[in-house]
Amino acid sequence: MRGLDATIAAAQDDTDPSDGLRAVVVLRRLAERLEATQVAAARRKGWSWQQIGDVLGVSRQAVHKKHGRQRGR
Numbered sequence: 001m002r003g004l005d006a007t008i009a010a011a012q013d014d015t016d017p018s019d020g021l022r023a024v025v026v027l028r029r030l031a032e033r034l035e036a037t038q039v040a041a042a043r044r045k046g047w048s049w050q051q052i053g054d055v056l057g058v059s060r061q062a063v064h065k066k067h068g069r070q071r072g073r
Contacts, residue, residue: 039067 042052049060
């Protein structure tokens with residue numbers, strides 16, 4: 001996470017928008033991976049799509065559409 005922290009810190013202090021926008025891309029990718037990992041873990045523990053959607057603040061349909069087709073889900 002040090003690399004990520006450095007990227008975020010640099011983006012906040014830099015006047016070049018391209019640095020800040022690159023940081024946004026890094027954060028989005030990290031958030032997507034974290035979400036996929038946690039949704040898979042929740043499903044393995046028997047959570048319903050409704051429960052997962054409630055925690056994520058989206059509908060069960062939205063979370064199922066996004067993650068339901070992943071292997072083994």
